[in-house]
Amino acid sequence: MTKIKSLDDLRQKKQQLEQNMEIREKSDHPESLVQIKVAMATCGIASGARTVMNALVEKIKKENIAAVVTQTGCMGYCYAEPTVEVKKPGQDPVVFSYVDVKKAEEIVDKYIRNNELLDGILPANYQTI
Amino acid sequence: MNDLALHLLDIVQNSLAAGATYIVVSVDENPRDNVLIISVSDNGRGMSPEQLKKLSDPFFTSRTTRRVGLGVPLLKQTAEQSGGSLQVISEPGKGTCLTARFQYDHLDRPPLGDVANALVLMISANPAVDFAYSYTYNGKTYTVNTMEIREILGDTPLSDLYVMEMIEEMIKENQNDLKVCQIE
Numbered sequence: 001m002t003k004i005k006s007l008d009d010l011r012q013k014k015q016q017l018e019q020n021m022e023i024r025e026k027s028d029h030p031e032s033l034v035q036i037k038v039a040m041a042t043c044g045i046a047s048g049a050r051t052v053m054n055a056l057v058e059k060i061k062k063e064n065i066a067a068v069v070t071q072t073g074c075m076g077y078c079y080a081e082p083t084v085e086v087k088k089p090g091q092d093p094v095v096f097s098y099v100d101v102k103k104a105e106e107i108v109d110k111y112i113r114n115n116e117l118l119d120g121i122l123p124a125n126y127q128t129i
Numbered sequence: 130m131n132d133l134a135l136h137l138l139d140i141v142q143n144s145l146a147a148g149a150t151y152i153v154v155s156v157d158e159n160p161r162d163n164v165l166i167i168s169v170s171d172n173g174r175g176m177s178p179e180q181l182k183k184l185s186d187p188f189f190t191s192r193t194t195r196r197v198g199l200g201v202p203l204l205k206q207t208a209e210q211s212g213g214s215l216q217v218i219s220e221p222g223k224g225t226c227l228t229a230r231f232q233y234d235h236l237d238r239p240p241l242g243d244v245a246n247a248l249v250l251m252i253s254a255n256p257a258v259d260f261a262y263s264y265t266y267n268g269k270t271y272t273v274n275t276m277e278i279r280e281i282l283g284d285t286p287l288s289d290l291y292v293m294e295m296i297e298e299m300i301k302e303n304q305n306d307l308k309v310c311q312i313e
Contacts, residue, residue, distance in 0.1 A: 004295050005302045007273075011281045017291055040254075042200040045139050046130050053250055061290040068288060071254035073142065074192065 034067035034112055035093075036060075037085040041074035047081035048100065055101040056084070059108050067112065077122055086111060095122040130203060132242025133167055133231075139200045140169045140227055141251050146191075147173025147225065150258055152251075156244055157265040163233045165213075165241070170226035176219040184217055204229055211238035245300035252296065253288040262300065266307040273300060 004010055038044070038053040053069060060067045077083055080097035086107060087093040096107055097120040110116040130136050137154060144152045149171035157166040176184070183189040185205050190198030204227075205215040212232030219225040231238045244264070252260050252275055261274035275287060278296065285292060 003302055004299045005306075006299070007277060007281055010278065010295060010299065013295060014282060014285065017282075017285055017289070040138065040250075041142055042139050042198075042203065045135050046203075050135060050138060050247070050250065054246065057290060057293065061294075069254075070288075071142075071250070073146065 032089055035087040036067055036069045037072040039075055039083045040071040043074055043078035044081045049082040051101060052082045052099050052104050055104045059105055096120055097122050132240045134242030134244045134247040136204045137167060138247045143200060144169060144171035144173050145255060149173035153261045155263040159267055160233050161267050165231040165233045168228040172224040175221040175223050175225055177221055181219055211235040245297045249293045249297045253293050256288055264304050269307050271303040271307055
């Protein structure tokens with residue numbers, strides 16, 4: 001694959017992108033997607049939230065999962081960072097603590113795919129800011 | 130924080146919390162003059178002179194979830210331990226500009242890290258915010274902004290996984306080019 005270097009290259013790739021529309025069409029209706037939020041305040045970032053976010057993005061891309069990965073602020077659980085909140089359509093959000101790359105993959109494989117809970121769930125009695 | 134890209138990711142969260150809709154991130158690597166400058170400026174709500182004074186106090190924060198605010202103090206410490214400094218200019222209602230300077234060859238200066246990846250994460254997670262990025266290496270600059278990318282991509286969101294990959298690749302290629310051309 002040729003490397004993208006300029007905005008013109010990006011323009012040329014656009015068509016190819018449009019062929020891959022399935023996930024994007026769904027993203028017009030975010031309520032139908034699994035919403036994954038990675039806490040990315042100072043505490044989260046210093047504990048490795050970026051690595052976790054990259055791992056989640058990579059995983060949902062590889063396995064073609066209908067999900068969006070976004071960032072959120074500090075939920076007050078600094079000691080348990082990196083934390084990841086997952087909200088499946090029609091369900092209450094679940095917050096996972098001490099997430100690393102391995103656990104991020106487990107969240108996708110077990111919770112997102114099979115609705116199976118993992119260790120280290122935090123009580124969701126916070127307000128995201 | 131292991132690298133400066135993580136600091137950028139963190140400082141940008143402050144801009145977002147201040148309600149910014151346009152954020153400019155710039156990195157100026159200048160081994161020739163032995164200086165590295167990173168800066169973030171935004172059009173958020175800005176800070177009052179009182180808030181500005183307390184900014185480097187780790188026990189001051191505008192958050193309600195916890196009582197400490199370490200982002201700016203950590204960056205200040207990193208800059209100062211690397212023979213540099215931190216400057217913040219802010220005006221209520223107009224925005225804030227934060228600039229951190231580092232001595233390029235200082236032993237305690239953390240590596241710059243993966244700024245392209247940090248940017249893509251910021252861009253994809255904040256679809257309502259426009260970002261501009263400029264990277265300068267020894268005086269030569271590469272700039273890109275989300276307005277022009279959005280114009281090209283039309284309806285395709287910037288948070289699309291393939292778009293994220295492409296933007297990251299584009300930024301990295303151009304940054305590497307700036308360096309390679311000068312080494313030759």
